[in-house]
Amino acid sequence: xxxxxxxxxxxxxxxxxxxxxxxxxxxxxxxxxxxxxxxxxxxxxxxxxxxxxxxxxxxxxxxxxxxxxxxxxxxxxxxxxxxxxxxxxxxxxxxxxxxxxxxxxxxxxxxxxxxxxxxxxxxxxxxxxxxxxxxxxxxxxxxxxxxxxxxxxxxxxxxxxxxxxxxxxxxxxxxxxxxxxxxxxxxxxxxxxxxxxxxxxxxxxxxxxxxxxxxxxxxxxxxxxxxxxxxxxxxxxxxxxxxxxxxxxxx
Amino acid sequence: xxxxxxxxxxxxxxxxxxxxxxxxxxxxxxxxxxxxxxxxxxxxxxxxxxxxxxxxxxxxxxxxxxxxxxxxxxxxxxxxxxxxxxxxxxxxxxxxxxxxxxxxxxxxxxxxxxxxxxxxxxxxxxxxxxxxxxxxxxxxxxxxxxxxxxxxxxxxxxxxxxxxxxxxxxxxxxxxxxxxxxxxxxxxxxxxxxxxxxxxxxxxxxxxxxxxxxxxxxxxxxxxxxxxxxxxxxxxxxxxxxxxxxxxxxxxxxxxxxxxxxxxxxxxxxxxxxxxxxxxxxxxxxxxxxxxxxxxxxxxxxxxxxxxxxxxxxxxxxxxxxxxxxxxxxxxxxxxxxxxxxxxxxxxxxxxxxxxxxxxxxxxxxxxxxxxxxxxxxxxxxxxxxxxxxxxxxxxxxxxxxxxxxxxxxxxxxxxxxxxxxxxxxxxxxxxxxxxxxx
Ligand SMILES: Nc1ncnc2c1ncn2[C@@H]1O[C@H](COP(=O)(O)OP(=O)(O)O)[C@@H](O)[C@H]1O
Ligand SMILES: [Mg+2]
Numbered sequence: 001x002x003x004x005x006x007x008x009x010x011x012x013x014x015x016x017x018x019x020x021x022x023x024x025x026x027x028x029x030x031x032x033x034x035x036x037x038x039x040x041x042x043x044x045x046x047x048x049x050x051x052x053x054x055x056x057x058x059x060x061x062x063x064x065x066x067x068x069x070x071x072x073x074x075x076x077x078x079x080x081x082x083x084x085x086x087x088x089x090x091x092x093x094x095x096x097x098x099x100x101x102x103x104x105x106x107x108x109x110x111x112x113x114x115x116x117x118x119x120x121x122x123x124x125x126x127x128x129x130x131x132x133x134x135x136x137x138x139x140x141x142x143x144x145x146x147x148x149x150x151x152x153x154x155x156x157x158x159x160x161x162x163x164x165x166x167x168x169x170x171x172x173x174x175x176x177x178x179x180x181x182x183x184x185x186x187x188x189x190x191x192x193x194x195x196x197x198x199x200x201x202x203x204x205x206x207x208x209x210x211x212x213x214x215x216x217x218x219x220x221x222x223x224x225x226x227x228x229x230x231x232x233x234x235x236x237x238x239x240x241x242x243x244x245x246x247x248x249x250x251x
Numbered sequence: 252x253x254x255x256x257x258x259x260x261x262x263x264x265x266x267x268x269x270x271x272x273x274x275x276x277x278x279x280x281x282x283x284x285x286x287x288x289x290x291x292x293x294x295x296x297x298x299x300x301x302x303x304x305x306x307x308x309x310x311x312x313x314x315x316x317x318x319x320x321x322x323x324x325x326x327x328x329x330x331x332x333x334x335x336x337x338x339x340x341x342x343x344x345x346x347x348x349x350x351x352x353x354x355x356x357x358x359x360x361x362x363x364x365x366x367x368x369x370x371x372x373x374x375x376x377x378x379x380x381x382x383x384x385x386x387x388x389x390x391x392x393x394x395x396x397x398x399x400x401x402x403x404x405x406x407x408x409x410x411x412x413x414x415x416x417x418x419x420x421x422x423x424x425x426x427x428x429x430x431x432x433x434x435x436x437x438x439x440x441x442x443x444x445x446x447x448x449x450x451x452x453x454x455x456x457x458x459x460x461x462x463x464x465x466x467x468x469x470x471x472x473x474x475x476x477x478x479x480x481x482x483x484x485x486x487x488x489x490x491x492x493x494x495x496x497x498x499x500x501x502x503x504x505x506x507x508x509x510x511x512x513x514x515x516x517x518x519x520x521x522x523x524x525x526x527x528x529x530x531x532x533x534x535x536x537x538x539x540x541x542x543x544x545x546x547x548x549x550x551x552x553x554x555x556x557x558x559x560x561x562x563x564x565x566x567x568x569x570x571x572x573x574x575x576x577x578x579x580x581x582x583x584x585x586x587x588x589x590x591x592x593x594x595x596x597x598x599x600x601x602x603x604x605x606x607x608x609x610x611x612x613x614x615x616x617x618x619x620x621x622x623x624x625x626x627x628x629x630x631x632x633x634x635x636x637x638x639x640x641x642x643x644x645x646x647x648x649x650x651x652x653x654x655x656x657x658x659x660x661x662x663x664x665x666x667x668x669x670x671x672x673x674x675x676x677x678x679x680x681x682x683x684x685x686x687x688x689x690x
Contacts, residue, residue, distance in 0.1 A: 076646035092663030
């Protein structure tokens with residue numbers, strides 16, 4: 001469903017992704033691992049349409065459609081979701097208001113009826129249970145004063161509400177203690193399904209003990225240098241990233 | 252200082268108003284005489300008055316408007332829907348003033364409970380209270396005028412204990428005149444009270460109102476030890492109005508004062524907020540919001556006197572300016588010698604929605620104590636790109652994302668106002684935001 005071909009991306013004239021190729025089929029879970037600065041977040045951002053990145057070569061298609069021609073919201077309407085490595089806090093914006101607007105925007109785009117406040121509340125409650133979130137969360141401002149763990153939980157909650165077909169989770173495990181990691185991974189596992197693909201971006205293999213991927217790719221210096229099954233992650237854990245640094249990571 | 256011809260003239264005009272009005276004014280005449288004398292000596296703000304640098308009012312004062320007279324007794328007003336919406340069966344007290352004069356017919360005193368209220372005229376006549384001395388200086392001319400000319404307003408004594416919200420509606424006349432209004436409040440030890448003030452004109456339909464009128468509002472508030480008071484002011488004047496408001500709060504030991512100044516209406520508005528953290532452990536939270544468009548001009552001058560040890564203050568100002576809208580924010584924190592352990596935070600965040608909009612925001616810190624934590628920040632710009640992307644990545648169009656973020660930006664400044672009042676404020680802001688983003 002997602003095909004990335006020979007993707008070359010520059011940021012402020014600096015080459016970050018240097019010909020990245022990967023393919024994700026329906027229902028598959030892919031892990032992208034790599035040292036800091038290898039371009040993992042760059043890939044996540046380019047997939048979701050963040051500005052500031054220049055695609056200088058290659059292509060990205062989702063179900064045959066050119067993703068790069070679409071705005072971020074159009075990509076969301078096609079079922080793409082990004083779980084942010086650093087979700088922003090927005091004081092004054094009520095979490096429930098935001099998510100109801102988001103869910104309804106997506107429903108509108110598909111020609112479906114919008115949820116009213118009551119409908120939404122019922123659905124939101126159910127999804128919050130999935131993530132073991134407190135009801136008080138509904139009345140709080142988006143990520144405002146949230147702990148690192150709460151922010152990441154909130155990302156998965158949003159994913160649960162938006163029911164994407166392809167979710168890219170950028171270091172969803174960073175900043176989580178072991179309990180929070182369990183809750184978040186449980187949530188992700190419950191959201192796995194035959195028609196939902198996942199790209200898990202992570203620095204550490206720890207997450208992959210909980211959310212077991214079908215494929216693992218190693219990103220280094222802006223390219224995928226190795227791909228394999230889940231055992232590749234374990235291998236990386238014991239040997240570290242040192243072995244792949246033919247050239248030092250550009251930082 | 253050499254007075255210009257114009258200001259010398261309008262001083263005389265104000266003096267004439269005072270002489271005409273004096274025989275009918277309630278209470279001690281001497282404090283009024285002294286206030287008038289201060290005005291005659293120092294004059295009105297002009298181009299060289301530092302605290303009025305960005306707010307030019309010369310043309311407004313060239314021919315001073317006459318002070319409003321007490322309106323004929325009335326039980327009906329175009330503002331009835333507003334009053335009803337504020338009351339909405341809550342049974343909470345409502346104090347209504349017209350042209351600065353207390354209007355018993357439109358007010359509801361039943362819910363006041365233990366709270367003592369008197370119209371200011373009656374309180375001054377009875378000698379129960381005196382007008383405080385007006386502050387010195389050209390920049391305080393409107394305080395001096397209020398002290399000299401004000402005929403009515405309110406006097407509130409808040410005893411210990413928790414009280415219901417008191418809503419106060421100050422309606423200006425829409426005739427070309429100046430309404431003077433004064434509120435004196437004392438909050439006893441261990442009192443918990445909330446005051447909500449709305450300024451509006453007496454005609455419901457602001458869009459069609461083309462008349463220039465003025466309101467001079469002045470509030471004095473004393474917080475006894477451990478008192479907790481919240482006072483929020485929402486300004487929704489007509490588009491030709493000139494409003495000057497001053498608020499002085501004196502905070503004794505361990506008292507806590509939360510205050511909002513939310514400016515949506517008026518052609519020119521000026522707020523002077525002076526908070527004196529006079530005794531140890533006092534705490535202030537202040538939120539200012541300015542939303543202007545058209546040719547509106549809103550000016551907020553805030554001064555915090557950290558005069559005692561271990562006091563804390565949090566000041567947050569938000570400005571949103573569209574079209575030719577202008578804003579001025581001056582936030583001064585003065586930490587006196589010996590005010591050790593002061594913790595003061597101030598921020599001013601501003602969004603300019605058009606090339607012609609303008610904000611002059613200036614924090615001023617003066618610190619003469621040790622062991623002090625003071626932080627201040629000031630930003631001016633457009634919406635945050637990361638926030639916009641976050642919303643769009645969830646499926647909101649750029650336009651919807653912008654609208655939501657603008658509302659959130661404004662909402663951050665009244666997030667702590669709950670209940671019916673919070674909703675009223677939110678609706679008023681939403682309505683104003685629609686005007687702002689449709690230009
Ligand atoms: N906005 C930016 N401006 C300049 N350099 C950037 C920007 N974003 C990322 N980079 C650079 O791109 C490289 C890859 O960054 P990133 O994609 O965040 O890596 P990762 O997520 O794998 O840690 C790094 O060298 C980083 O410094
Ligand atoms: Mg990253």
